[in-house]
Amino acid sequence: MTTILRWGIISTGGISATFVKDLLVDPKTRNIDDIVHKVVAVGSRNGAVDKANAFITANAHGDEGIKAYGTYEEVYADKDVDVIYVGTPHTFHYTNSLDAMKAGKHVLCEKPVTSNVAELKGLLAAAKEHGVFFMEAMWTRFQPLSLAVVGLLESGELGKPVVVHGDLSADFGLHDIPKTHRILDPALGGGAILDLGPYPLVWAIMALYENPANELSSPSSITGSIVKTPITGVDANTSFTLNFDKIGAQAVLSCSINASTLTNPGVTIRCEKGTIRVAAPIFVPKSYKVEYFGTGKEKNKVVREEEKVFDYIGHGMQFEADEVARCIREGKKESALWGHAKSLLAMTVFDAVRKQGGYELPPGVEQLV
């Protein structure tokens, strides 16, 4: 039986456009016939129905069946909408998701899921109260390559994971963008850790936190360091280290908004019997290499190399959308792959790193503290 999931889109920004295009990728291109995604409504703030219409023209083939609204509230209230996609800047995720839940809608909310742990706890309570599905849009977790890497790690073929190195950086041209740009504006949660940090972290979570021997134990320590940009005081260069004492492993992670590492190296997962090298960009890698070590005299030698390449139509966000559809169909309130505990872990890490690095959001920005 085919499940039709009807989406309402909140905001007409960059990532909403990419998400909608991926929703509309023909499911047959990924060999599935149990799900069809439909976009039924798009909302833009401040009465900008024209912006919503232009968005539909540009990203949804101008489909006249899609309703264009000039407020988000009209999307939440639309009885034809099953699930809301929140694509606004970080510091609005809490309010937008909460409003959607209050209207009885399921929610897929962009990363970082909120500004802090307190807001996320508030949303989890609201999701329970209203009986709705809620997930952070951590799309990397659902991509076929990630499933394959986790499968390889779980197979035990490479032995225990020991160290994960991961970086995501992008040069946003900080001197050429306005201080109100979401990457620079502290009121929008600007900076590296909240925007780029989720990606090195998701690899650490997949490789170490999810390792069966770790038994879902939280990191035993989180150590962060921040260099702020003098332009607005948001974090420009951030590094953070997570220790997983239970399995004797460490993640060494970093992110920058003024340096490009969109080229290799992406993520390196060092295991006892080999190394996995995941290609950049680490939010949607298309290949990984495995170096297998020898034994005996060849213990420190790479004796075999293997490369896996992944290709599909679309940007890669369709896989998280499929997960949402399947969970909702099965009456689940969270995903088994990227559930509430993992989002809580991510926000706990970001809160700790911001605290240690002295990066506070301006008063009043966080809705719950």
Ligand SMILES: NC(=O)C1=CN([C@@H]2O[C@H](COP(=O)(O)OP(=O)(O)OC[C@H]3O[C@@H](n4cnc5c(N)ncnc54)[C@H](OP(=O)(O)O)[C@@H]3O)[C@@H](O)[C@H]2O)C=CC1
């Ligand atoms: N998963 C991924 O790969 C990516 C995820 N993201 C995440 O998505 C979110 C949005 O990022 P992105 O699409 O790049 O951002 P954009 O600035 O391109 O778009 C954000 C949109 O949010 C709406 N909005 C509501 N309130 C505000 C406000 N006060 N200031 C600015 N915009 C506002 C606007 O839409 P309107 O006026 O129509 O209401 C705006 O177009 C971020 O949280 C980011 O972390 C971003 C990029 C990639």
Ligand SMILES: O=C1OC[C@@H](O)[C@H](O)[C@H]1O
């Ligand atoms: O989620 C994201 O992935 C890619 C980055 O360039 C972007 O800023 C970020 O929001």
